[in-house]
Amino acid sequence: MPPKPPISAENIARQLDICAQIAEENAAAHRAPLAFVDTYGCQQNEADSERIRGYLRAMGYAFTDAEKDADVIVINTCAVRAHAEDRVLGNVGALVHTKAKKPSQIICLCGCMMGEDVVVEKVRASYRHVDIVFDTHALWRFPELLQRVLHRRGRVFDTPGGDGAIAEGIPLVRQNALKSWVSVMYGCNNFCSYCIVPYVRGRERSRAPEDILDEVKALLANGCKEVNLLGQNVNSYGKDLQNGWNFPRLLREICALPGDFLVRFMTSHPKDASEELFDAMAASPKIAHHLHLPFQCGNDRVLKAMNRGYTAAQYLEKVAALRARIPDIVLTSDVIVGFPGETTEEFEDTLKLIEAVRFDALFTFIYSPRPGTPAATWPDVLSPEEKQANFQRLVDAQNQISKEIHEGYVGKTFRCLVDGKGQDKRNNLTARTNSGRLVHLTGDEALIGTYQDLTITAATTWALFGEVAKAGEAG
Ligand code: SAH
Ligand code: SF4
Ligand code: F3S
Numbered sequence: 001m002p003p004k005p006p007i008s009a010e011n012i013a014r015q016l017d018i019c020a021q022i023a024e025e026n027a028a029a030h031r032a033p034l035a036f037v038d039t040y041g042c043q044q045n046e047a048d049s050e051r052i053r054g055y056l057r058a059m060g061y062a063f064t065d066a067e068k069d070a071d072v073i074v075i076n077t078c079a080v081r082a083h084a085e086d087r088v089l090g091n092v093g094a095l096v097h098t099k100a101k102k103p104s105q106i107i108c109l110c111g112c113m114m115g116e117d118v119v120v121e122k123v124r125a126s127y128r129h130v131d132i133v134f135d136t137h138a139l140w141r142f143p144e145l146l147q148r149v150l151h152r153r154g155r156v157f158d159t160p161g162g163d164g165a166i167a168e169g170i171p172l173v174r175q176n177a178l179k180s181w182v183s184v185m186y187g188c189n190n191f192c193s194y195c196i197v198p199y200v201r202g203r204e205r206s207r208a209p210e211d212i213l214d215e216v217k218a219l220l221a222n223g224c225k226e227v228n229l230l231g232q233n234v235n236s237y238g239k240d241l242q243n244g245w246n247f248p249r250l251l252r253e254i255c256a257l258p259g260d261f262l263v264r265f266m267t268s269h270p271k272d273a274s275e276e277l278f279d280a281m282a283a284s285p286k287i288a289h290h291l292h293l294p295f296q297c298g299n300d301r302v303l304k305a306m307n308r309g310y311t312a313a314q315y316l317e318k319v320a321a322l323r324a325r326i327p328d329i330v331l332t333s334d335v336i337v338g339f340p341g342e343t344t345e346e347f348e349d350t351l352k353l354i355e356a357v358r359f360d361a362l363f364t365f366i367y368s369p370r371p372g373t374p375a376a377t378w379p380d381v382l383s384p385e386e387k388q389a390n391f392q393r394l395v396d397a398q399n400q401i402s403k404e405i406h407e408g409y410v411g412k413t414f415r416c417l418v419d420g421k422g423q424d425k426r427n428n429l430t431a432r433t434n435s436g437r438l439v440h441l442t443g444d445e446a447l448i449g450t451y452q453d454l455t456i457t458a459a460t461t462w463a464l465f466g467e468v469a470k471a472g473e474a475g
Contacts, residue, residue, distance in 0.1 A: 004205065007140050007167040016058060016171075018143040022150065023060035035061040036070035040088055041078025043230050043266065044201075045111055047181040048139055049076045052110070054171035055142050063173075067098050072106045072146070077113035079196050081368035085113055092127055099129045106149055108132040110139065115200025118371065120159050133157045136186075136201055137164025163187060163202035168211050178419055178449055180224045184212055184250065185231035190269060192296075193307045194339065196370040197232055206237050209245050213253060220259045225417050225449065226432075227254065229265035235272030248280035255284035260451070262417070262434065264288045270295060271309035273318050282325040289326055290435040293318070294334035298353030299346040302339055305375070312353055319357055330360045330435035337394055338367040338387030340378035347390045351397055360405050360437065362398045366391050399461045406459035409437070413455045413469045418447040427465065439466045 026033055035056045039049040052074050053063065064070055075092060078084040092109065099105045107130045113119045114135040123130050131149050134142065138158040145156045166186065174180055185206040188198045216227055229250075231237060238245035247265075254263055263286055268277075270293055281287045293315075297303055300311045310318075322329055335350060354362065366387055369376040382390070416431035416439055427440035429447060431454060439454055440463060447468075454466035 004163065004165050006208075007165050009169060012140065012167060012169045015055070015141060015143045018147050019055060019058035022143070022147060023058065025150075026060040031060075031071075033059075033061050033071040034064040034069050035072040035074065036064050036067055037074045037076065038091070039076045039111075040084055041076070041080065041112060043181055043228065044183065044186075044232070045076050045078060046175070047183050047230055048111065048136065049074075050172045050174055050181065051139060051170045052076065052142060053173035057173050058171050059143065059146070067095065068101065070105065072108065073098075074108040074110060077109060077111035079112040079116055079119075079200050079370070081365065082370075083368065085119070088113060089122075089127075092123075092130065096129050106131045106146070108134070108142075108146070110134045110142075111136060112197070112200040114159055115161060116196070116372070117159075120157065124155075124157065128155075131155055133159060135159040135161065135164075137162060140164075140167035140170060161202070163205060166205055166207055168207070176419075177223055178417065179226040179228060180219050181228050181230055182212060182215055182219070183207065183230045184234060184247075184265075185237050188232035189236065190233060190309075191307060193305060193375040194336065194367060194370065194373055196373055199372055201232070204233070204236055204240055206239070206241050206245075208241070209238075209250055209253065212250065213257070216254055217257060220257060220261055223449065224261065225451075226262045226264060226419075229254075229263065231265075232267060233269040233272060234265050235268050235274065235277060246276070248274070248276040251277075251280045251287060252284070255286040262286060262288050264290065264436065266292045268293050269309075270315050270318055273322075275321060278322045278325050281322075281329075288434050288436060289328055290330045290332070291322065292332045292334075295353060295357075296334060296336050297339060297342070297346075298349035298351070299342070300349075302342050302346050305341060305378075306336075306339060307374075312349060315353070316356060328435070330433075330437065331357060332361045332363070332436075333357075333359050334363045334365065335394065336365050336367050337391045338380070338382060338384075340367070340369075340375050340380050342367075343381055344386065344390060347394075350394065354394070354398060354401065358401050358405065359398070360435070361402055362394075364391065364394055364398070403459075403461045406437075406461065406464060409456045409464055410459050411456065413453050414439075414466075415451055416454045416466070417451055418443070418449065420448060421445065431466070433464075437464055438462075439464045441466050441468070443468060 077088045187202040187204045189204045237247040298312045414433045418431045431439040453469040455469040456466045458465040
């Protein structure tokens with residue numbers, strides 16, 4: 001099938017016209033309206049929220065963090081686990097009181113949860129203070145939806161589902177000028193049996209390489225130092241374009257752009273992490289020595305039930321192939337504990353895998369049934385208490401590994417990007433190593449946005465502490 005045509009430039013221009021009309025109406029009424037955008041979930045949602053803010057700014061809205069002051073509240077939701085959904089619904093429920101004090105307030109719900117029919121129906125019936133509901137496929141027409149509600153109140157629901165076409169040219173308000181998100185593709189084709197993402201975000205669609213390269217060039221021209229390429233499985237980039245582009249080629253072309261910057265990317269599915277990818281990573285000093293490579297589980301029967309498409313041995317082979325090319329590669333991963341049918345004996349293979357790889361950090365999750373996914377109907381063999389006990393064993397084992405790896409950094413010097421202000425006076429700045437490890441340091445705020453050689457002076461399980469190295473210590 002040829003790729004789906006993108007949303008036309010005329011359609012986006014019409015949305016921008018609507019933004020201008022709303023901005024004029026606000027100015028004519030001497031209103032200085034405020035918006036609050038709250039984002040749950042992954043970087044993909046963060047990137048979508050930057051577009052929502054871009055539209056809002058074009059409509060004349062400034063931003064606030066106080067829900068009570070906002071004229072428009074947008075909640076960009078995540079559906080990946082029940083806990084994330086419960087938090088969203090709890091917070092949306094509480095907005096009844098905010099809106100009672102400010103009846104003109106417009107409340108919008110968007111993001112992955114709005115791709116679930118049951119959630120949309122629940123909001124329709126039981127969250128009547130919510131004015132606008134749209135899914136990720138309808139994001140490009142947010143201005144039109146907001147205008148409808150501004151002009152004649154009423155509620156608007158726009159949840160087409162399916163595989164929304166790609167929209168280029170939506171304005172953005174970037175959260176961070178130094179480190180920017182760049183979506184390279186949307187959706188997922190993998191249908192891991194536990195995961196809701198393919199249902200709510202549709203099939204894989206890759207952006208045209210020219211559009212991505214233009215966006216990266218513009219970012220670099222504006223002082224961006226870290227380009228974070230985003231997709232649910234960036235390793236499938238280009239498959240749907242049928243024009244010879246793949247992810248390693250995209251990486252090579254981005255790295256060929258002039259400038260001193262780093263490229264990061266996530267997420268990589270192990271089944272598609274190729275030697276060509278590892279070669280591209282090894283070939284350019286601009287690609288971070290970090291790979292987030294979720295393995296989910298170390299047991300082959302469970303991996304098969306998860307529909308992951310690799311065995312534990314194949315995963316370890318990929319890690320070895322990568323380490324052969326980039327010995328100092330930092331690996332991080334995602335793990336699910338308590339998948340339906342997983343026994344404690346099978347779980348122990350997960351412990352073996354983390355001991356074999358020794359990840360710098362892990363994101364660990366207890367399995368959460370997602371209605372509509374195959375695994376949601378499969379029976380458990382372990383009780384919640386047994387799952388919790390296994391989860392704790394995993395966390396403890398990983399904490400020990402992270403601590404040991406971090407302690408190994410002490411005394412070494414790394415080139416780091418000083419990227420922001422810290423939380424306390426003593427460690428007033430934060431920085432990241434090339435491989436993405438967080439370093440706290442004390443220094444002049446003028447260092448923010450510069451690369452510095454930092455010598456690591458202390459380490460905990462979670463973080464490193466450093467100081468600017470004396471000349472000649474880098475390496
Ligand atoms: N596309 C990415 C992951 C996106 S979701 C990838 O495949 O790597 C982020 C993580 O959430 C997953 O890696 C998985 O570990 C976890 N996750 C997804 N669905 C889950 C569920 N139903 N219960 C618990 N964790 C889940
Ligand atoms: Fe979900 Fe699997 Fe797709 Fe990742 S690859 S988004 S875990 S279905
Ligand atoms: Fe959540 Fe959607 Fe991301 S479900 S993890 S916000 S793709």
